[in-house]
Amino acid sequence: MRTPETLTAVQRHADLQRNSNPESANASSATPGSITPGSNEKMSDITKTSAQEKRLSAARQALTSTTRNATADIDPMDEADGSVTVLSPFEIDPYAKNPRLRPNPKRAELKASMSAEGRITNTITVTRRSPNDKYTPYGGGNTRIQIAQELLNEGDQRFAQLTVITVKWPGDAAVISAHLSENDNRGDISFWERAQGVASFKKTFEEENKTILSAAELNNVLKKKGLNYGIRMIQNFAFAVEHLSLIGAWLRTEDVNGVIKPNYGACLDVSKQFDKAKEVKEAIDEIFLMYCQDLEAMDAANLEKDPAEREEVKIDLQSLITDIQSVSSKALGLHADDMPAVLQAFLSQPKMSADELLKVRAGNTASGVPSSSGKQSPLGGMLGSVAGGNIQPFQNKPSSKQPAPGKSGNEQDRLASFQKRLTTELIALNDEVPIADFIVIDPDMPLGFLVDIPESMDISKDKQLSEEQSAFRESAWAILAMVSGQCNLDVVSKSTVPSKWMKAISTGVQAMTELCVAQGIGMRQGVIYVHSMQVWQLIGSPVGGVAFLKILSTITEFYSFYPEKLSIPYKQLFT
Template sequence: MSSVQRPSASASLDPNAEVDGSLSILPIDDIEPYDQNPRVGENPKYAEIRASMVANGMTSIITVTRRPGGLKYFPHSGGNTRLHIAKELAAAGDDRFARLRVMIKTWTSESVVLAAHLGENENRGDTSFWEKALGVHAFKVAYEKENPGRSMTGADLTRELKKQGTDFGVRMVQNFLFAVEDLAPIGPWLRASEVNLALRPRVGEYVELMQRFRQAPAAASTLKTQLEEAAAEMRSTEARNRERDESERRPVLLDVERVLLRISTSLADTLELSVERFRQMSSALAHDPLLQSKDLLSLPEPEAARASGAAAKSQPHQDSTPARAPESSRATAQRHGDAPAQRELGPMAGIVGGTSGHAASRPAPANPMAFEASAAADGASQSPAQRRQQLLNEVEAVITSINGVVPIHDFVLRVAEMPFGFMVDLPVSASHIGDADVSASAGMRIVVWQFLAALSGQAHDSHWRAVADLPFIRSTRWSQKLQEGPAAFAGHLVGQLQVACAPMNPEQTLFDVFVGAVPLWTMFGDAQLGPLSVRLLQLRRALQELEPEAHSALGAYLRFGE
């Protein structure tokens, strides 16, 4: 009886194919550093890692991969520093590193490997803002190359990176892209808060204004020149530091305000404007993107320019195709029904229903400081309850005026039970209110949020506990994130709003939300927000003096776990 020969089940398998997750031992020379590693500088823990490897050898395996057709392997998800040290020690004759135990990952795509490196570096927490920005931008380029015809927005990138296990938040991803695409010369010295709160919003404002006067090429050239000059100064300081003793070295910190002043001054010169006039126009355009060149030129001359005698020119220099306002200005068009009027923003429009004792809304005065004189006149004849209500009305009016400068109505809530009559919820998005795109004001929205959150009493444990169990308060995003615990709460504030916060004790039961120097400087330095923020502080003090028993004199950290 003849036997039937059956085909081998493994006949179609490639004997050289790699098995995903398999362990192997490779010669050190068969592994090279990842050529797109997001880390561009030396690992700050290099000396510490090297000392550990000299003492203990390679105590953990490196996960490696290789591109189709490639001969060499490289790290798949971090490990470049350990590989570099291992090569260094092997070259010095340490045979422990001549061959390395590795885990092999089969190749998927460049974007997946980039995301893995980003995630590993983020978990270690030792990469700079610029290195993260380069990595995210490289991921974008790789992903778009792998998906022809797909152009990735900040939201798209955030979503794809999150699928790979890394969540920077949309706002931070947008900051990363802006840094790489617009601020590259000074990239190595950038800090996240300065990009988010100063550089991105203000450079964006300046470029938008230049575009209104058809000077986009001049804006790009000026920006490049000024950033390169700033970078040259930073490199010069670093070079001088290398020649000094360590005790005499100077901090190499980017002076963001100086850079912005030089950019705005140069751009103002291009338009033949004073820098005060230029900044006035750029700020006005940021708050109302519908303004045209004719509207901007009709703005009253800023006080600073008049005081210095630097009168703005009646018409800025324009290129061969002059910028022309529409046949009717925006205001005229609205009067004739040719363009939709801007929606009026009501005071404290983000009210959560169900509260009791809420004051009736009323529009803010043209000058919020006008309240001061009437308050002084009326104070002596009012009862404490009447005086308190008047002060709360003024608080609401000033916040309404702030909303007229920066849209915040989606997160300001009227809460009569809070010491100053309001609190701020966590915004759903810094760059959008519903379907409306407010990305031009996103940085200032975060600045105002931090200021109001600190002022409202919601970050003060005793004041928060007094309202935390109210049904409408429990429905707020702020309350819900607090209930998730300090890690989730901090992760949201830092990841979504770039708000500094930290536990204040080893047990991580006491927590503080910080209002940093940059937000305060920005808030008080703004020509419109500065006086309004000062007025809010005055009203806060007046309420404390009126009813000291209702206002804690000392701060108290938010408390978790009790």
């Protein structure tokens, strides 16, 4: 017999069953579709129970499901470009592939300035390969980071935290080019550091992009990075890295381009005719090693001196070239005194055999200059309009002075004759080696033209020139620029024709120097330097030597008839 307690327990069990399955409970208590008394209240209770069950079910799923991270889709290697971050200076390492090899010459001044300011005035941009790596400067700041670390170690807590800008890791090639650009902008990077930096960029870019770059392609890639060195300079960089590493730290741009490379290259070319390239190269490397040891000793001695007493350590070019030719001649079995004549003869006639070169003696160089082939297009409209069948290269006004005694003919006719001769000869030279791209007609200049800075010494009208043509262009450019009068400030200041040359003068000596150096033009403080090798290349060149000598002859005769055009006192472009 059931007791009230038992009935209560049974009833409680039934109630629990109905709560766990309300549809079943409803079905057992009513016929489908029927409505019983109080059904509205029961339906309301069922609806409430169903909603409650859904909430309970969602809660159970939340307890058993994996918690979702709000940053799950964010790549931890990504840096928000341009974001500002606060770092300890010891969280930043100097960039391992920084092109700068030697300490910043202004390091002491920079440290004193930072100590006085108590901060780094120019915010540094940093990047990193992954979250596991330290940050590294992007595009400059290595010296400032090192100084900040030093000052913090010395107890200056103002450098405990640095505010920096972070950028996403772009790859080593991009970081190397950014550092090169930064150092170039400051103008405190050496030729050798540039050469090493470009070589490092080339190797890294090729590895990252699975490609091989020619000099022209490398020049185009660097241009997109804001580095306009020019193909000739890039070739000089590559030559220095390959052949001149022992003396690299002391190389200067003008020395490599105008002196060392032509002489070294000529010795190697001649050695190939004797089948002794290896012997000559090894002999020259020994000379480089000897000079390297001497230069290192001079550097070491400088460090022991007071900064005011230190002397510039530089290569004695004359001695170096003499030694290179001397050891080369010994390796080839030639007399040292004959070596310059042998080199000159070979440059004039590159097809000379070893037996023919052995016959060359000092003061008796080989004769005969082979004619050139593959002529370039004529000057076209470069020298002005054609009038009466005669091209007029310049519109120089005749001199007010009377012709000197013994000089016959009307002065105006004589001037017209000079104009015609010079035009004809410039066209003839352009047929051999293109020069039209850097000759600018300027009636205000003594000869009626100005020699402008070309886009490239190696390319003319999008055509890649041979190395011989490029070298000739460099030499011809320098000498024509000198005789044109454009290196005299009082003369060139009268020019009213737009040109890169005039624009560079207006922007200052540094801009002028950088523009010229990029094209292999030797210049210091606005003064163009012409060396013996350039004269040698012009006189002995089979691709324009004769034509160029005719131009010089005409110019010399012109100035002899009109000396007043040379009478203006010389004033340096920059003082």
